[in-house]
Amino acid sequence: MKISLDSFDKAFENRLRLQIMSVLAANDYYDFNALKELLNATDGNLASHLKALEKEEYITVNKSFIGRKPNTQYTASSKGIHAFKKHLEALENLIKQQKR
């Protein structure tokens, strides 16, 4: 059965973006390399989806240096957490509707 996606957040339509948001919702912060390893994503792919989430103001970016190596940390904003919870609720509601 096909289900309409109207109630879902367009920003989370992509699976990787939803996964990024799950990780950031469960942790205070996560850095780029650790995210890359955890999600098995390529540099470019991960960077572009992170950029998209940043544009939505769902995440905040904090760039710093460890020695001479750049270190980029990502934190979920309260707006992002809210949107993520909303999206999960929509998913759960759909399952409930299916069971009826």
Added chain:
Amino acid sequence: MEEKDIYSELSSIRNLMERSSKFISLSGLSGIMAGIYALIGAFIGYRIVYNGYGGLRYRSNYINEPEVLWQLTFVAIAVLILSLVTGIWLTIRQANKKGEKFWNPVSKRLLVNMAIPLSTGGLFILILLSRGDYGTIASACLIFYGLALIAGSHYTFSDVKWLGFGQIVLGLLAALFPGYGIVFWTIGFGVLHILYGSIMHFKYNQ
């Protein structure tokens, strides 16, 4: 989107949230091994202090004799190093089996959070040793180790918290009954570790 897609989406979210915030490669087997080392160490320590006499006889050796103290310290350090090496080795093996990195942000956070109470405890025990307060050392070991476990439990299986509570209770009891330190030490580091390790092994490794 199909219904089963939603299920898989939700389970993948849950899995990621858990995997990214908790270190789940801790090996139960390493707990069992640490417990066994502790039991052997406690037995050797007991033999050193009582020198072959039964506990009911008059003690021929006391722990404030420097030679006995050095031997006991050596046994304690040997137990600690053996437990650490086995623990790290088994945990790396477990992480490889699960296809995870041993050294990741969560294991780092786990270690940092445990290091604070552990190093405080370590320094405290050194101070006790230097002041000759031997009676409270077993108690301090157990209490600070328990606090470290509770601090670390946020970043790994929540079962670790209960092991921590157990150690703290034993530590407080050890402070109440000075002179029986080795009994509480053996129960805490030996028996509790083996019990906890077996539970973890059968709960998560199977």
